[in-house]
Amino acid sequence: MKTTQPIPHNISYEVDEFNSRIKLMHYNKDYVEALLAHLEELAKEKDIGKVMIYANPEDVSFFEKLGFQREGEISGFFQGEPACILSRFLEDERAVQKDEQKKDQIVEMAEQADPVAERPALDSRYQLRHADKEDAEQLAELYKLVFKTYPTPIHDSEFIRQCMDQDVYFTVVTDRGQIVSSASADVFSRYQSAEITDCATHPDYRGKGMLSAIIYDLEQRMRELGIPYLFSLTRAVSTGMNMVIARRGFEYKGRLIQNSHIAGQFEDMNIWAKNLIEDSNR
Structure with missing residues (x-):
């Protein structure tokens, strides 16, 4: 901890x-x-x-x-x-940063991807909604499935409940009541900023635009709360996650070397940031 x-x-x-x-x-x-x-x-x-x-x-x-x-x-x-x-x-x-060239290529690919200005439409069988404490067990099970290890104790349902009491907002997508994708906005109220984090999709549901839709919703929730500055730390080796966050208008701001213990090892994390005020004025 x-x-x-x-x-x-x-x-x-x-x-x-x-x-x-x-x-x-x-x-x-x-x-x-x-x-x-x-x-x-x-x-x-x-x-x-x-x-x-x-x-x-x-x-x-x-x-x-x-x-x-x-x-x-x-x-x-x-x-x-x-x-x-x-x-x-x-x-x-x-x-030591491993595979630096490959990671740089992922960033370049993400920066060149077409932006997603609106919330992606999901298949009618899926429901996007805000999570509450009753969802904690399902959320913990999803994170256990997706991540062998994680920088925070997100595999623990009680930890998730505590997060919800401490300005962490989860949005999920469900299929017939089962949570299949999730992400959160961790608000630093003292600083008027928030981290988009805890992004996970069940392996059977990837490639359907779920995380992009969730992040769009989290951005709207942050606007309503008056939190104008967002950032996200993405695994430098993850083409998909870097693409998702870049297409939502986040800008690449550097790389933290061997920064987070995730998926069983220390990994480099890319920094992405977004100003919701500037985004609204475009």
Whole structure:
């Protein structure tokens, strides 16, 4: 489980042992060098291989001089201001990106795909709806089927219920009452942004536009809540998921190397971001 550790001087960080990473979300530059030394000691103690910083753009060069490398940015993450993500790898093998050319080709293909401006029409046998706590067991079973491992305990129905109490909104597609596709919007209300995540479709139902329809619905829900900035982290090896998110108008913003433990191993994650305000004005 991940835990967020608040400490003085408006500093907060998240220790995520399952994904073997520490994320520094808020910092004070007057204390940051001592803080980073503390985080690296904590990482060594817990055998964590990656320390990440969500930095203000003007601080990027400062952190680069301290040995961090820029991996990308989440546009609009901090109430409309970008979060530049920099990382220091504490294990050499953790910094290795495999099949970089193939992953770059997937991004290029996704960026060239025709956009999907409207919600795709689904076959009449399928129903798109908002999920509630009564769906937690079905959701957990779907995620168990699709993902051998996942960055959060999404295989646990109780965890899903807790998420629903903490500004995580699920939309699903059902076939005769059975959930066959799902995704969520995880709202960071403090920052006025949300992550499109937990995207999964039963293998027998892929290629039917379900996730695209779900993401369209989640975008509408975020508009209604007044959340203008969205982002998504997609598996860099997944052609389908990168295509789906790019066709919904998300823009590629970089790649996080060996960032998330998913499908049984650490995987590179592509950053995609979307500004709903700009999208509405087009």
